[in-house]
Amino acid sequence: MGTPETTNAASGELAPNYFVHTFPNGLRMVGQRMPSLASVTFGVQLDAGIRDEPEDRLGLTYLLSEMMFQGTQHRSVRQLTEEFEALGARKGGETAIEFARYSAQIVGNRLDTALDLFADVLLYPALPNEELTQMRAVQLQEIRRRDDEPMRRIFDLARERYYIGSPLGRRALGTQQTVEAITRDDLHAFWQTHYHPKGTVLSIAGDFDWDAAVARVGELFGGWSGEAPPSATALPHPVSSVFVEPQEGNQQHIAMAFPFPAYGDPDYYAASVVTEIFGGGMTSRLFREVREKRGLVYSVAAMFAPNGASGAGFLYAGTTPEKAPETVRVMLDELKLLRDQGVTEDELERARVQLKSELVMRGESSAARMGALLRSWWFEGRLTTIQELKAAVDNVSREQIMRLLEHFPLTEPLVQVAIGPRPADELFPEA
Amino acid sequence: MYVRTTLPNGLRLVTAPISHVRSVSIAFFFGVGSRYESDEIAGVSHFIEHMIFKGSKRYPSAQLISETIEGVGGLLNASTDREMTVFTARIASKYFEQAMDLLADMVRNPLFAADEIARERRVISEEIGMYMDDPGSWVSVLANELFWKNQPLGREIAGTRETVQGMSATAIRQYHARHYLPNNLVISIAGDVTAEQVEDVATRLLGDWQPQDVPSWIPCPPESGIPQVHLESRETEQTNFDLLLLGLPYNDPDRYALSLLNTILGDSMSSRLFLEVRERQGLAYDVGSAPIQYHDTGAFSVTAGVAPEQTAAALTAILREVARMRDEPVGAEELTRAKEYTRGRITLSQENTGAVSGWYGAQELELGEIRELDEELEHYDAVTREDIQRVARRMFDESWLRLALIGPHDDAEAFERLLRLS
Numbered sequence: 001m002g003t004p005e006t007t008n009a010a011s012g013e014l015a016p017n018y019f020v021h022t023f024p025n026g027l028r029m030v031g032q033r034m035p036s037l038a039s040v041t042f043g044v045q046l047d048a049g050i051r052d053e054p055e056d057r058l059g060l061t062y063l064l065s066e067m068m069f070q071g072t073q074h075r076s077v078r079q080l081t082e083e084f085e086a087l088g089a090r091k092g093g094e095t096a097i098e099f100a101r102y103s104a105q106i107v108g109n110r111l112d113t114a115l116d117l118f119a120d121v122l123l124y125p126a127l128p129n130e131e132l133t134q135m136r137a138v139q140l141q142e143i144r145r146r147d148d149e150p151m152r153r154i155f156d157l158a159r160e161r162y163y164i165g166s167p168l169g170r171r172a173l174g175t176q177q178t179v180e181a182i183t184r185d186d187l188h189a190f191w192q193t194h195y196h197p198k199g200t201v202l203s204i205a206g207d208f209d210w211d212a213a214v215a216r217v218g219e220l221f222g223g224w225s226g227e228a229p230p231s232a233t234a235l236p237h238p239v240s241s242v243f244v245e246p247q248e249g250n251q252q253h254i255a256m257a258f259p260f261p262a263y264g265d266p267d268y269y270a271a272s273v274v275t276e277i278f279g280g281g282m283t284s285r286l287f288r289e290v291r292e293k294r295g296l297v298y299s300v301a302a303m304f305a306p307n308g309a310s311g312a313g314f315l316y317a318g319t320t321p322e323k324a325p326e327t328v329r330v331m332l333d334e335l336k337l338l339r340d341q342g343v344t345e346d347e348l349e350r351a352r353v354q355l356k357s358e359l360v361m362r363g364e365s366s367a368a369r370m371g372a373l374l375r376s377w378w379f380e381g382r383l384t385t386i387q388e389l390k391a392a393v394d395n396v397s398r399e400q401i402m403r404l405l406e407h408f409p410l411t412e413p414l415v416q417v418a419i420g421p422r423p424a425d426e427l428f429p430e431a
Numbered sequence: 432m433y434v435r436t437t438l439p440n441g442l443r444l445v446t447a448p449i450s451h452v453r454s455v456s457i458a459f460f461f462g463v464g465s466r467y468e469s470d471e472i473a474g475v476s477h478f479i480e481h482m483i484f485k486g487s488k489r490y491p492s493a494q495l496i497s498e499t500i501e502g503v504g505g506l507l508n509a510s511t512d513r514e515m516t517v518f519t520a521r522i523a524s525k526y527f528e529q530a531m532d533l534l535a536d537m538v539r540n541p542l543f544a545a546d547e548i549a550r551e552r553r554v555i556s557e558e559i560g561m562y563m564d565d566p567g568s569w570v571s572v573l574a575n576e577l578f579w580k581n582q583p584l585g586r587e588i589a590g591t592r593e594t595v596q597g598m599s600a601t602a603i604r605q606y607h608a609r610h611y612l613p614n615n616l617v618i619s620i621a622g623d624v625t626a627e628q629v630e631d632v633a634t635r636l637l638g639d640w641q642p643q644d645v646p647s648w649i650p651c652p653p654e655s656g657i658p659q660v661h662l663e664s665r666e667t668e669q670t671n672f673d674l675l676l677l678g679l680p681y682n683d684p685d686r687y688a689l690s691l692l693n694t695i696l697g698d699s700m701s702s703r704l705f706l707e708v709r710e711r712q713g714l715a716y717d718v719g720s721a722p723i724q725y726h727d728t729g730a731f732s733v734t735a736g737v738a739p740e741q742t743a744a745a746l747t748a749i750l751r752e753v754a755r756m757r758d759e760p761v762g763a764e765e766l767t768r769a770k771e772y773t774r775g776r777i778t779l780s781q782e783n784t785g786a787v788s789g790w791y792g793a794q795e796l797e798l799g800e801i802r803e804l805d806e807e808l809e810h811y812d813a814v815t816r817e818d819i820q821r822v823a824r825r826m827f828d829e830s831w832l833r834l835a836l837i838g839p840h841d842d843a844e845a846f847e848r849l850l851r852l853s
Contacts, residue, residue, distance in 0.1 A: 036450075038778060039778075077710075081700055081701040081706075082701055082764075082768060084700070084701075085699060085700065085768045085771070085772050086767075086771045087771070088772050088773075088774055088775010088778070088779070105779060131710070133713065134709075135713070136713070137714075138709055138710075138713050138715070141669065141714075141736065141737065142716040144668035144669040144716075144738065145716055145717070147668040147669075148565075148566055148567075148667045148668050148669050148671075148736075149565060149567070250560030250561075251557070251564050282493070283494070283501045283502070287497075291554060292493050292550075293550075295549075295550035295553035296553070297554070298557040298558040299561070318557065320556070320557060323553075350498065350501060350502045356504060357523055358504065360453060360454065360504075361454045361521060361523075364451075364782075365782065366782070
């Protein structure tokens, strides 16, 4: 347990309206006051992600995030649901590979009540057996739904093949078998082992009084204690591979994955810029070459999934089976062109402006800021202001991008997957 | 707060200044969509929406259009519905005029180049293929076809692959010329901007656009009768269904009661359907309801994705809850919670410039008038338990039941027998 401390602008370490506080039990609170808003969003992030699930209980964190809202030791499920509803809150639990997050957005004057409910949810969950039976059935339904949606499954497939041999590639929902095996004891044991204040971050953004919020959180969470065990970070060693899941349908879904920076990597911002140029908006190379020039697809995009341990870049395209080989060929050609020649000064400037403008526009929402604070504290141990982010984006140069592409040469290794009627040898003849 | 102005050519402007933001959301609402189309050109409204991004007189290529907006960090989007086609931009306020200049030229002077039309046919066919492969969205297409049988409101908005392949440049141009008119347009803007700025820019860019008679929509009265089922057999893991009942038109005085009814029945985590079908019986992962509202008619939709063997159980549970809304008044506390929930959601949405411009623009286009937030909330507060039951009685009658399913079943009649509301 450390000493309580608050840092804010007055102490000279943070920009105005940004705050950090550490409670004696290790719980960290970070915040940004946005006095012009009517709302507040807060989120609690715990070091208890999908990678921490027992091998034979995959899907546990997803089920737990639902079960946490199914009543507490003080409130029945019905009471709890109704109290949240009466707050007009947008709330939910979210499961990620590296963490769990519970968050809510409310109108500012409801903050105390909402924090009160969240403390009850996180510290005193009932995890009732009757509800477990239902929630388990619901999750099994969700697995079936996922299996009916190839656009969703294609990303699971790409991640699974890319992070092969590592828990980072797990599917959030688990499998029918592992979910059916989960008992109340499993959920309770996981909660008991991983839900602790030390290492947990509570982030808050919007219209609120920092000192009052700190006092309230102290009262509600002060009695909480303990520390989660460190997560096993078995780093992945992706290798080039191709895989096709046969399925009849009107579309062939194609995805590719390659190594890209993690959060905190010096090339992180260069990677964001490259992703924008390659497959961000309507000006991106993929959109233009695959959709605008050739009319091969409705959807095509590049995504950057940094993560804490190991990052990745993903590409997606959905096309007709007849056009699928051509689509793959164009995507590969574009990857190679980018790898060998980098980007132009025009493209770079446009992407900088786009990313900065996005930062400013997202900076107007309490939900986006709450998430951004969590992300920067969680992965970098500091609060990054919008100004700092803009400066970082401005500093990305073509040279830095060439260096990034030497470290991460896009096509090596490259994981290529597809769902649809065409077989692997027709889709990926080069592999 | 908003300011509403009409230019001499009939173009309506709605501005909602928001002082603490530095961005602006612009929305162009045209009163045109798939219900204005005859069968041969089904999907033309949606096709035009796509083509408008392909080049206009002063921005003659798709590349120039996207670079103009994305080069200054803006976002451009569009959507086509049955009664409206909407183009939106969100941008830093200093580029407001630039974005207006672009949008104005795009919608007013699109090129409709032949080679671009040919390419876009393929893109739209891909889009339709994507919907068809997603049973959760395709089942709603089937349900609407059943509810508005052989009527434009019942058609998939994008048309069919056949109509898209056959869409001629002439048909596209004529349709555009008839419907894209200043007096058929509402421009709604929210954010860091003043009403004077908006009026100046709009007058300069669009003030000389000549008005014409606006074609009216094709009336689509749904027909009641015996309950009907459309089953599409498909080897899916889940069965998806969409159950439609009668709804209310957009301007119905009972629309506030309808919205609260929907919240209580199927639009929140403490809604009856969510608790009964999902939480208590674990039958579905997602189950929910939504009102569908148009100028002259409406429907009420309940959708669910369930294990195939539990389809009948889920359907029965849903029908029981629907009948209960009609036969018993809702609880007083239940209604209070639904009002609080609505108040919270509406208040939170007012922080987002895009939501604000959408809220005002849609009201102006569909109702021809605008209600302020406070006034809307007063209307919600005034709704009584009796109002809700009265609305349920207007809508929830067995003769309106229309059910579409996609799943591994072959006996449509078995489902037809379940369609009872008692």
